[in-house]
Amino acid sequence: xxxxxxxxxxxPEVFARVSADRLDRAAIEAFVLTPQDGAMVxxxxxxxxxxxxxxxxxxxxxxxxxxxxxxxxxxVEIAEEFGVRVAAAHRIGRLGVGxxxxxxxxxxxxxxxxFAACSALVDRIKERTPIWxxxxxxxxxxxxVNL
Amino acid sequence: xxxxxxxAAAEAAGRExxxxxxxxxxxxxxxxxxxxxxxxxxMARVVTSGSFLVxxxxxxxxxRRLGARVDVLPPFSGG
Numbered sequence: 001x002x003x004x005x006x007x008x009x010x011x012p013e014v015f016a017r018v019s020a021d022r023l024d025r026a027a028i029e030a031f032v033l034t035p036q037d038g039a040m041v042x043x044x045x046x047x048x049x050x051x052x053x054x055x056x057x058x059x060x061x062x063x064x065x066x067x068x069x070x071x072x073x074x075x076v077e078i079a080e081e082f083g084v085r086v087a088a089a090h091r092i093g094r095l096g097v098g099x100x101x102x103x104x105x106x107x108x109x110x111x112x113x114x115f116a117a118c119s120a121l122v123d124r125i126k127e128r129t130p131i132w133x134x135x136x137x138x139x140x141x142x143x144x145v146n147l
Numbered sequence: 148x149x150x151x152x153x154x155a156a157a158e159a160a161g162r163e164x165x166x167x168x169x170x171x172x173x174x175x176x177x178x179x180x181x182x183x184x185x186x187x188x189x190m191a192r193v194v195t196s197g198s199f200l201v202x203x204x205x206x207x208x209x210x211r212r213l214g215a216r217v218d219v220l221p222p223f224s225g226g
Contacts, residue, residue, distance in 0.1 A: 061225070062154050064200075064218065064220065066203075067225075102225070102226050122226065125226060126223065126225055126226040128205075130200070130220055130225075131224070131225030132153065132224050133224045133225070144224070145224035146221075147189075147193065147224075
């Protein structure tokens with residue numbers, strides 16, 4: 001990123017979104033990919049049908065009202081640390097098996113940076129973004145994940 | 148102090164927000180103890196494994212002073 005006239009570094013441009021809308025992977029990838037990039041890595045977090053040995057039927061995701069700002073902060077950090085372009089979108093609301101809850105995409109000139117940055121991005125999103133999910137199990141019970 | 152509850156914390160408290168009468172110099176530890184006494188074992192799990200949002204930063208520091216507003220955040224489980 002280019003520095004400004006007074007020497008301060010410009011914050012990298014990222015895409016971050018938390019919403020109930022179906023995730024648009026193509027738009028997210030189009031955001032990160034530029035002609036300078038030779039590598040793009042995209043992670044999709046997908047609802048699976050089991051957890052700790054139990055059958056899972058549905059997940060309800062909830063987000064803090066500032067979750068998108070936390071997500072944006074993480075994206076900016078990764079963009080600065082790895083020198084890559086970053087986009088991430090998290091879906092909330094009721095999701096079923098096979099639905100995509102998270103799309104996280106990075107692009108860089110070479111693949112090593114893209115793999116490393118995408119992995120760190122997903123780890124940090126899970127660690128730092130105030131989003132919660134409640135699992136509906138096949139047994140009829142529900143539980144908050146990680147509690 | 149204006150306290151907001153989210154996800155499992157809201158479920159444990161049976162409400163999404165309330166005004167609690169706590170000392171103006173109260174810490175995260177003080178609020179955690181008050182919440183556990185008030186709302187029981189599920190809130191205890193939230194307080195033990197979650198965090199508190201104070202001035203825009205999520206903290207688990209028991210000595211952190213609270214302001215006029217705090218959010219009770221269960222452990223995150225996005226992704």
